[in-house]
Amino acid sequence: AGMTAWLLLFVRIPVRLGADVPRHGLSRLQRVLSAAGHGLLYLGLLLLPAVGYALACARYGHVDFAGIALPTLIERDRDLAETLEALHGWAGWAMLALIGLHALAALMHHHVFKDEVLRAMLPARRRP
Numbered sequence: 761a762g763m764t765a766w767l768l769l770f771v772r773i774p775v776r777l778g779a780d781v782p783r784h785g786l787s788r789l790q791r792v793l794s795a796a797g798h799g800l801l802y803l804g805l806l807l808l809p810a811v812g813y814a815l816a817c818a819r820y821g822h823v824d825f826a827g828i829a830l831p832t833l834i835e836r837d838r839d840l841a842e843t844l845e846a847l848h849g850w851a852g853w854a855m856l857a858l859i860g861l862h863a864l865a866a867l868m869h870h871h872v873f874k875d876e877v878l879r880a881m882l883p884a885r886r887r888p
Contacts, residue, residue: 762809763825769805784869784877797862804855811851815844 786794814833816823818841823830834840869877 762812763823765805766809769802769809773802782876782880784875784880786877794865797858797865801855801858801862804851804858808848808851808855811844811848815841815848818844 783791813823813830817833817835818837821836822832866878866881869875870879
């Protein structure tokens, strides 16, 4: 799952960099929080699979993805695997919290601020 997320991230980043980001009349604080939140989400999507990859190498000595043997980053190391497992777990919970905050922010924009932020996330053909 992590390798698939990683591959999709490398497709998503150029799309995101090339897209116009609507302002929606957000306050300066909202723009800063939005940029920080999105940055942390992208950072998590980059680092969480990387830690998982390193964990698999440390635990099993190799990683296969869709039947393809990937390069081994590090040799088998039980102590390092335990450390990486704890890091991967905490990072996963942090990502889950960020995703929840992101969803909450979108719902707040829709129901509390009553702006177009949530609708703007819909594909263009489905926007009202």
